[in-house]
Amino acid sequence: MSMNNQGRPSAIPAASAGFDGVTGTVTGNRGLQIEEPLIFEQDSAGRTGVDLPEVPKVASRLGAVKPRAGVGLPGLAEPQVVRHYTRLSQKNYAIDSGFYPLGSCTMKHNPRLNEKMARLPGFSDVHPLQPVSTVQGALELMDQLAYWLKTLTGMAAVTLAPAAGAHGEMCGIMAIRAAHEARGDKARTKILVPESAHGTNPATAAACGYAVDAIPATADGRVDLEALKAKLGPDVAGLMLTNPNTCGLFERDIIAIAEAVHAAGAYFYCDGANFNAIVGRVRPADLGIDVMHINLHKTFSTPHGGGGPGSGPVVFADSLAPYIPVPYVTHGTDGFALVENAGDGPAFGRMKAFHGQMGMFVRALSYMLSHGADGLWQASSDAVLNANYVMARLQDVMTASFEGPCMHECLFDDRFLKGTGVTTLDMAKALIDEGFHPMTMYFPLVVHGALLIEPTETESKASLDQFVDALRALAERAKSGDAAYFQAAPRLTPRRRLDETAAARKPVLRWTPPVAKEAVAAE
Amino acid sequence: MRYLPLTEADRQSMLEAIRAETVDVLFRDVPEAARLAGPIGGLPNHMGELEVERLLGAMAAKNLPAGAVPSFLGAGAYRHHVPATVDHLVQRGEFLTAYTPYQPEVSQGTLQVLFEFQTQVALLTGMDVANASMYDGATSCAEAVMMANRITRRKKAILSGGLHPHYRDVTTTDARFIGFEAVAMPPAPTGGEDLLALVDDKTACVVVQNPDVFGHVRDHSDLAAACQAKGALLVVVVTEALSLGLLTPPGDMGADIVAAEGQSFGNALNFGGPYVGLFAVKDKYVRQMPGRLCGETVDADGRRGFVLTLSTREQHIRREKATSNICTNSGLCALAFSIHVSLLGEAGITRLAQLNHAKAVQMADRLAAVPGVELLNDGFFNEFTVKLPKPAAAVVEDLAKRRILGGVPVSRLYPGEMEDLLLVAVTETNTEADMDAFAAALTEILGAEVPA
Ligand SMILES: Cc1ncc(COP(=O)(O)O)c(C=O)c1O
Numbered sequence: 001m002s003m004n005n006q007g008r009p010s011a012i013p014a015a016s017a018g019f020d021g022v023t024g025t026v027t028g029n030r031g032l033q034i035e036e037p038l039i040f041e042q043d044s045a046g047r048t049g050v051d052l053p054e055v056p057k058v059a060s061r062l063g064a065v066k067p068r069a070g071v072g073l074p075g076l077a078e079p080q081v082v083r084h085y086t087r088l089s090q091k092n093y094a095i096d097s098g099f100y101p102l103g104s105c106t107m108k109h110n111p112r113l114n115e116k117m118a119r120l121p122g123f124s125d126v127h128p129l130q131p132v133s134t135v136q137g138a139l140e141l142m143d144q145l146a147y148w149l150k151t152l153t154g155m156a157a158v159t160l161a162p163a164a165g166a167h168g169e170m171c172g173i174m175a176i177r178a179a180h181e182a183r184g185d186k187a188r189t190k191i192l193v194p195e196s197a198h199g200t201n202p203a204t205a206a207a208c209g210y211a212v213d214a215i216p217a218t219a220d221g222r223v224d225l226e227a228l229k230a231k232l233g234p235d236v237a238g239l240m241l242t243n244p245n246t247c248g249l250f251e252r253d254i255i256a257i258a259e260a261v262h263a264a265g266a267y268f269y270c271d272g273a274n275f276n277a278i279v280g281r282v283r284p285a286d287l288g289i290d291v292m293h294i295n296l297h298k299t300f301s302t303p304h305g306g307g308g309p310g311s312g313p314v315v316f317a318d319s320l321a322p323y324i325p326v327p328y329v330t331h332g333t334d335g336f337a338l339v340e341n342a343g344d345g346p347a348f349g350r351m352k353a354f355h356g357q358m359g360m361f362v363r364a365l366s367y368m369l370s371h372g373a374d375g376l377w378q379a380s381s382d383a384v385l386n387a388n389y390v391m392a393r394l395q396d397v398m399t400a401s402f403e404g405p406c407m408h409e410c411l412f413d414d415r416f417l418k419g420t421g422v423t424t425l426d427m428a429k430a431l432i433d434e435g436f437h438p439m440t441m442y443f444p445l446v447v448h449g450a451l452l453i454e455p456t457e458t459e460s461k462a463s464l465d466q467f468v469d470a471l472r473a474l475a476e477r478a479k480s481g482d483a484a485y486f487q488a489a490p491r492l493t494p495r496r497r498l499d500e501t502a503a504a505r506k507p508v509l510r511w512t513p514p515v516a517k518e519a520v521a522a523e
Numbered sequence: 524m525r526y527l528p529l530t531e532a533d534r535q536s537m538l539e540a541i542r543a544e545t546v547d548v549l550f551r552d553v554p555e556a557a558r559l560a561g562p563i564g565g566l567p568n569h570m571g572e573l574e575v576e577r578l579l580g581a582m583a584a585k586n587l588p589a590g591a592v593p594s595f596l597g598a599g600a601y602r603h604h605v606p607a608t609v610d611h612l613v614q615r616g617e618f619l620t621a622y623t624p625y626q627p628e629v630s631q632g633t634l635q636v637l638f639e640f641q642t643q644v645a646l647l648t649g650m651d652v653a654n655a656s657m658y659d660g661a662t663s664c665a666e667a668v669m670m671a672n673r674i675t676r677r678k679k680a681i682l683s684g685g686l687h688p689h690y691r692d693v694t695t696t697d698a699r700f701i702g703f704e705a706v707a708m709p710p711a712p713t714g715g716e717d718l719l720a721l722v723d724d725k726t727a728c729v730v731v732q733n734p735d736v737f738g739h740v741r742d743h744s745d746l747a748a749a750c751q752a753k754g755a756l757l758v759v760v761v762t763e764a765l766s767l768g769l770l771t772p773p774g775d776m777g778a779d780i781v782a783a784e785g786q787s788f789g790n791a792l793n794f795g796g797p798y799v800g801l802f803a804v805k806d807k808y809v810r811q812m813p814g815r816l817c818g819e820t821v822d823a824d825g826r827r828g829f830v831l832t833l834s835t836r837e838q839h840i841r842r843e844k845a846t847s848n849i850c851t852n853s854g855l856c857a858l859a860f861s862i863h864v865s866l867l868g869e870a871g872i873t874r875l876a877q878l879n880h881a882k883a884v885q886m887a888d889r890l891a892a893v894p895g896v897e898l899l900n901d902g903f904f905n906e907f908t909v910k911l912p913k914p915a916a917a918v919v920e921d922l923a924k925r926r927i928l929g930g931v932p933v934s935r936l937y938p939g940e941m942e943d944l945l946l947v948a949v950t951e952t953n954t955e956a957d958m959d960a961f962a963a964a965l966t967e968i969l970g971a972e973v974p975a
Contacts, residue, residue, distance in 0.1 A: 022824040022825075022826060036635070038635070038638070038639060038642075039639050039865050040639070040642065043868075045869070046869075046870050047868060047870070048866070048867060048868045048869075048870045048871040048874075049606070049608070049865070049866035049867070049868065049871065050606055050866050050867050050868075050871045050875070052871065052874045052875055052878060052951065053878065053951075055874060055877045055878050055881050056878075056881045056882065056885060057881075058881045058884045058885060059884070060880060060881075060884070061880075061884050061887075061900075061901070061902055061903060062740055062769070062770065062880070062902050062903075062904070063739070063740050063741065063900075063901045063902015063903070064740075064741065064742050064902060065740045065741065065742050065770050065771055065902060066742075066771050067769055067770070067771075068649075068768075068769065068770060068771050068772060068775070070869060070873070071646050071647055071767070071768065071869055071872060071873070072646045072869070073643065073646060073864065073865075073867070073868050073869040073872060074865075074868060074869070075868035075869055075870055075871075076865060076866075076868055078606075078608055078866060081608060081862065081865050081866050082608055082611075082612065084865070085612045085615075085618075085636075085858075085862055085865075086612070086615070088631075088632040088633075088635050088636055089612070089615045089617035089618050089632050090617060090632065091617075091629075091630075091631040091632040091635075092617040092618065092621045092629065092630055092631070092632035092633055093617075093621065093626070093629035093630065094616050094617045094618075094619070094620040094621040095616075095620040095621070096616030096617065096619070096620045097616065097617065100622065102622055102625075105622055107620075107622060108526075109526055110619065110620050111526060113572050113575060113576070115614060115619075116576075117575070117576070117579045117583075118793075119610075119791075120579070120580065120583040121583070121588040121590060121591070122580075122582070122583025122584055122585070122586040122588055123582075123583050123586070123793070123794065124791040124792070124793055125588040125589050125590045125591075125602075125791060125792055126586050126587075126588060126589060126792055126793075126794045127589050127594065127596040127600055127602065127792045127794070127928065128600055128792070128794050128795030128796075129596055129598055129600070129931045129935055130587065130589065130596060130923075130928055131919055131920055131923045131928075133920065133923060134586065134587035134923055134928070135586050135587070135794065136585045136586070137581075137582040137583055137584065137585030137586040138582075138586050138794050140582050140585065141579070141582050144582075148566065151563065151565050151566055152563065152566075163658035163659065163662065163796070163797070163853075164658065164849075164850065164851035164852075165850065165851060166838070166848045166849055166850045166851070167658060167662070167849075169848065170848060173700075174696070174700050177700055198839075198850075199837070199838035199839040199840070199841070199842050199845065199850075200838050200839075200848050200850050202838075202842040202843035203838035203841070203842060203843060203845040203847070203848035204848040205843065206843035206844070206845075206848075207669075207701060207847070207848050208700045208701065209700060209701050209702045212842075212843040249552065250550075250552035250553050251552075252552045252554075254554065255554050255556075255557075278550075278553070280559075280562065280563050281550065281553075281558065281559055281563075282550075282553055282557050282558060282559065283557070283559070283563070286556065286557040287554070287557055295851075297851065303619045303620050303855070304620065304621065304622045304623070304851075304854070305613075305618065305619055305621075305854045305855025305856075305858070306618055306621045306622070306623065306624065306630075306632075306633035306636070306854040306855060306858065307622070307623040307624070307633065307637075307655065307656075307815065307851065307852055307853075307854030307855075307857075308623075308656070308658075308797075308851040308852040308853045308854040308855065308856070309658070309796070309797030309799075309851070309852075309853045309854070309855060309856055310851040311797075325696070340935075340938075341938050342692075343938070348696065348699075348700075349692060349693075349695065349696030349699065350661075350689060350692040350693050350696055351662075351693060351696070352658065352659055352661055352662060352689075352693065352796070353599055353600075353659045353660055353661035353662075353687070353689045353690065353693070353784070353795070353796075353798070354599070354600065354659075354689070354794070354795025354796055354798075355794060355795045355796070356795065356796055357796040357797045358793050358794035358795055358796055358797075359791075359793045359796065359797050360796075360797060362579065365579070366575055366579060368566075369567070369570050369574075369575045369578060369579070370525075370526070370569060370570055370572070370575055371524065371526070371569050372562075372566060372567050372568035372569035372570060373562035373563045373564070373565075373566040373567065373568055374524075374562045374568045374569055375524045375526075375527075375568070375569035376562070376563070377561070377562040377563070378524055378527060379524075379526070379527060381546045382527055382529050382534075384546065384549050384550065385529070385534060385537055385538070385541075385546050385549065386529075386537075388537075388541045388543070388549055389537040389540055389541060392540050392541045392542070393540060405541075405543070405548070405549040405550075405551065405552070407549075428626070429628070432626065432628055432629055437622075437626065437629065438626055443839070457526075457527055457529075458526055458527065458528065459528065460528035460529065460533075461528075461529060461533040461536075461537060463528075488823075490628050490629075493628040493629055494628070494631050495627070495628050495631055495822040495826060495828040496628065496822045496823040496824055497628065497822060497823045498627045498628065498820050498821070498822050498823075498828045498829075498830045499820045499821055499822070499823075500627075500820065500830050500832065502820050502821065503818040503819065503820035503830050503832040504818070504832050504833055504834075504835075507809065507816070507818050507832055507833060508818055508819040508820075509638075509641055509652045509653075509809070509816055509817070509818050509819075509832075510638070510641050510642040510645050510651075510652060510653070511638070511639070511642045
């Protein structure tokens with residue numbers, strides 16, 4: 001595949017070019033919206049933002065490897081770097097700046113206390129391979145977090161190793177496979193996954209060598225128990241089910257589902273991405289679940305950071321508890337100990353270079369301690385109340401896909417837009433101009449043009465009302481036949497709609513030096 | 524509760540709007556037996572900031588921060604000085620509290636950062652393209668092997684004995700469950716290992732680490748050629764990304780995939796995570812890559828902008844046919860990496876890498892001068908292996924009692940093996956005084972044991 005060499009208009013038009021046709025200004029800036037070139041376009045050779053001491057004069061000892069001629073990085077001074085990233089940050093929407101009802105993602109407030117705690121040198125400046133005697137507090141923190149997670153889920157064991165939800169899924173499915181194999185059962189080749197599942201579920205099952213068999217949903221948005229039973233058999237290793245499910249509904253038949261799965265000799269994996277709806281009110285162990293991952297970056301408020309890092313601890317019922325990966329913390333005779341090698345035990349292997357996302361553990365425990373049992377009860381109550389309130393207030397102008405009550409998120413589809421020429425995407429873009437982050441669009445796949453709204457408990461009633469009022473007005477406007485307004489949205493953002501087709505057709509995935517660009521173009 | 528804005532009056536009026544009597548009614552789909560009657564038992568009630576700070580502060584105080592003492596630990600995690608600017612910028616709420624950039628019009632900040640990050644990683648590794656990050660170096664390594672399996676349609680990976688054993692274990696764990704063969708070579712602490720002869724026409728890839736886990740640096744050009752001749756791919760793992768500032772990059776040696784740990788730039792030790800996996804490939808393999816990719820495009824007004832692209836490889840579109848199940852990655856750690864690399868720039872990165880190497884040379888000489896200690900490396904970057912006349916784990920414990928974190932005993936990584944070997948890493952954070960203290964303490968500890 002070749003790089004795009006045609007060149008794009010640089011972010012900053014030269015002043016000599018006169019007033020910019022789009023912004024009407026000479027600079028291309030619009031007040032507080034300041035254009036920012038790539039860091040590579042601000043290079044001055046030899047400049048640096050870090051002062052370092054002289055390099056001691058010693059003969060280098062690189063063996064047979066030659067020192068490289070250069071890397072090709074740009075040189076900037078510190079003030080330029082600060083301004084670069086500050087300006088870039090100002091082109092982002094964030095939970096700190098406004099309502100971010102991205103369904104399935106639990107965009108709740110990220111307390112700064114948690115950031116402060118994670119940066120205590122006793123946690124942040126500790127090497128993973130220090131002698132265990134020098135990291136007793138770090139192991140204690142992991143042990144405490146494990147205790148909270150086990151108590152909140154009612155489960156027997158937990159691994160903190162996985163780095164995110166999908167990684168936790170992988171860990172859980174590996175444990176299931178290890179348990180079947182330990183019994184000599186190699187006939188189980190399938191994992192059942194509802195059609196409404198998040199893409200990571202089928203991808204995980206497939207990555208662990210299983211065939212994926214989809215189970216259909218009923219008209220009320222839940223797993224079709226009869227269809228599930230019909231598919232269960234000696235070839236099924238397990239069921240992966242999200243609960244509350246991705247339509248924002250609690251699986252009413254969950255106990256019957258668990259019984260059917262167990263009767264078939266299979267295990268019940270629960271995708272715990274939506275744990276926020278029930279945390280502190282319902283223990284997954286009481287629902288018959290064998291194994292479940294928890295996204296600390298959703299339920300327990302560790303920040304999403306523009307895409308990560310996350311943390312995906314996995315809890316296990318007794319049935320699967322022996323099959324957890326290394327490392328894990330144990331209570332030794334001399335304080336806490338760390339089991340780092342599987343040895344001959346049933347532990348199935350290793351998921352990650354070291355002990356897991358410690359920085360996220362500190363933040364999550366800080367969140368848990370801040371809430372306590374009473375605060376978590378209130379948090380899940382408010383999360384569910386907020387979602388039901390939004391649903392109730394939108395129900396007459398938009399089309400809810402299923403009957404409520406919903407849990408922590410409410411699902412609409414695009415039937416209310418039928419015949420208007422306005423799509424779910426257009427509606428989302430119009431919301432951006434109103435100052436909101438859109439809801440999750442086109443997921444789950446079981447309804448047409450999905451709009452999945454998750455307000456979370458950290459939103460005030462005033463903020464929900466403003467959002468609902470805006471959305472109601474937009475729905476009315478769409479129905480009044482003003483499709484052009486929606487299709488041109490957003491108008492007020494640093495960039496208007498971006499051409500994703502062009503991006504994929506001729507991918508430009510990095511900056512290339514102008515010289516190289518010219519050379520290639522001349523070929 | 525300070526994080527919850529709803530008042531009792533709000534709750535009441537909202538319940539009225541919903542026409543529900545109580546919140547409990549909203550949980551009616553939960554089987555009755557599973558509904559708790561009130562806050563869960565066995566956990567404390569909510570606490571103020573001050574109380575939480577006291578509790579967590581007490582736990583933190585039980586650890587010995589590496590920066591408080593002379594510290595020489597490496598083996599895949601390195602203590603470098605992170606400029607104050609980095610942590611200030613990553614804590615800007617617009618970066619910290621944004622989700623994955625699914626709505627590009629309100630995410631140009633994150634997207635441009637990713638585009639620049641991908642470029643920096645490509646430049647550092649000497650490769651054509653890089654993705655928007657993986658969980659860590661070890662999972663990058665395992666994903667590289669699976670990618671090589673897809674490209675070659677073969678199922679055998681040869682893992683060098685110089686590969687970090689945790690990276691090896693993550694890869695062999697995947698191999699066991701996914702069903703491919705991972706042939707792990709025995710560790711080679713003195714550096715000799717002949718992988719060339721092992722490459723055959725069933726080999727999907729060979730995985731080498733440079734510098735390897737024992738610190739040896741090597742030119743893998745011949746191996747790259749041998750792989751190419753057999754239709755196999757060369758995967759080069761790098762656990763100390765700073766080495767890329769000084770050494771011939773893997774791309775120039777002919778690597779097909781580079782899987783690296785980027786923690787050294789911008790990221791604290793954090794007791795092992797979160798870190799940032801780097802993943803870079805040759806152009807022709809882009810569509811087989813795992814993870815997110817950011818690409819350049821134009822907006823409706825023709826202005827340059829950025830979007831996530833080629834997502835038909837990914838789980839949310841491809842589901843069970845995706846190249847990987849990864850979704851959330853290491854975004855903020857990638858930002859920290861990128862800011863640190865931007866601050867260093869060409870001049871800074873070269874100098875920092877030279878500084879690390881020079882200090883490591885000085886330390887190696889000092890340790891080699893301690894009676895009974897033998898240096899095993901000819902060529903190394905900022906980490907090397909020494910042989911001690913006594914089990915290294917005991918020596919390290921003894922050093923810790925003297926408040927020196929004197930490296931990683933090799934037996935910590937290979938239980939029951941190579942008990943006399945010690946891995947020592949040296950960075951710009953180590954002072955002359957640190958090095959003197961380490962050498963002196965080691966001399967003292969070994970003193971009694973050394974045969975005359
Ligand atoms: C229902 C569901 N399952 C799994 C995942 C994957 O989690 P992660 O992104 O942490 O890997 C998500 C995340 O978006 C999700 O919403």
